[in-house]
Amino acid sequence: MISKDPGHLDRRHFLKLSGAGSALALSGLAHADTAPLGQLPPPWRPTVIVVGGGIAGLGAALRLREAGHAVVLLERDAEAGGRCRSVSWHGLWAVTGAFAFLGAESNLITLARKLDAYRPEQLLDLTAxxxxxxxxxxxxxxxxxxxxxxxxxxxxxxxxxxxxxxxxxxxxxxxxxxxxxxxxxxxxxxxxxxxxxxxxxxxxxxxxxxxxxxxxxxxxxxxxxxxxxxxxxxxxxxxxxxxxxxxSMWSYRERGAGRLTWELARYLEADPGTELRLAEPVAALHYRENGVTVELERGGTLEAQAAVVAVPGNRVAGLLPGLDEERRSFFQAIDYAGHHIFYYLLDRPKGELADTYVLPAADGFRRTGNLRFTDLGDGRTFAHSQWKDWGCRQHAGASDAELQRIAWQDVQEAVPALAGTRLIDSFVSRQPHAICKRPKGYIAALQRFRELGPLPRLAFAGDYLTNSTVGQAHWSGLSAAEALLARLGSASAPLLEA
Structure with missing residues (x-):
């Protein structure tokens, strides 16, 4: 655990030294005789930098830690989790991306058990x-x-x-x-x-x-x-x-689907062999035969033996200036569908409203794709609507307030019974790059990309390599970690016990 003794510099505090100090500390991880390593026992083995703190990056980081490697995880947002997050709103937990997990994706169940987050009283069956x-x-x-x-x-x-x-x-x-x-x-x-x-x-x-x-x-x-x-x-x-x-489909009673990444981020944050840096955007990543260098947007660099790139596929090429033309062409062709989510607190019971409404473009609903209503039992209804990519692109420059106004109009157009309903509050979770598109030819292009083979000291993770369910994205992170471990071997930095 993290030491409370101010005279003792454990790894978490050691790596949180700012600027050149942090860069020097990380550079020294490859050479244990050049920098102190706090509580970490010798001999020191390669450190890996994970770029991207969604479920793929978090999963890769944990697998690397299980193999004894010290990990630095860099996430540009202020919170880890990517599209698998939840926010507290009016006493409710609103998920801002993924809504549930597939029961067949056993890797998520294994992960939840490691985090002591798969007890019956914690879970919610969403199959029905x-x-x-x-x-x-x-x-x-x-x-x-x-x-x-x-x-x-x-x-x-x-x-x-x-x-x-x-x-x-x-x-x-x-x-x-x-x-x-x-x-x-x-x-x-x-x-x-x-x-x-x-x-x-x-x-x-x-x-x-x-x-x-x-x-x-x-x-x-x-x-x-x-x-x-x-x-x-x-x-x-x-x-x-x-x-x-x-x-089956499952989630959590508290925090919804976002609880899984929240628990995993908390676990890694407490682990002395992991440094989780939030609000830390990366400007560029350079790779070579014997290591990697990461340039931070706020200044400074980090050195490591290897890296996992776990950002959306359409962002990869911009992070890797040294990428060869074949791989660059693959990444530059990747596109993502927008999928904004709008949340509403209605001053009325659910009453005659259906639980769900799915809206076909054939009937003019090109922008809003679906609605869901949940009665709160106190005269109020919690509702949400989701936009299709077409709507997200049409209104890419609109303010949150304008998006919410348009979205609420769409809801009332689809369900005229809501006319005159008082809207207590609403908010929007913008998702302009939510789900990787996979049009004809995409999978063939992915196959050609894989046939190019691995890059030295670098592995990729993300939904674009597989499917966009939480479990498949997580699996891509595990696969990326295993690919690096095959080259690096195991190390000796102990993992925090759950």
Missing amino acids: AHSWNMLVNRSELIDFGAFDLAAAATHPLIPGTEKLKLLATLPPLLRQALLGDPRDITSAVALDDVNACEYFRRYSPTFVDYYLEPTMGMFCGYGEDDYSLAWTAWSFTGRMSWSGSGN
């Missing part, structure tokens, strides 16, 4: 809550149940002739479910030559307009051209899919 109602023709609410591609294809809303045509599309999807690797998105590359909506529209325009487009708009903010058949088949089928057989 992840069913939804589609608002069709702005008038009829149709229950689509749980997230299941096959069930949706046979839904009564789909005309009979279109159903028969859709059945012809199932064999390649079933082959993907049987043969695909649930941890490797490139296992679906054979289906990467067409976008999903383009493909399914040939057989059933109704399926695309009233299931696929609005569903992907709800989950990801995607437009029709933002996801390939390959990504759709890989995401919808198999053991790790959103609609996997018996798959």
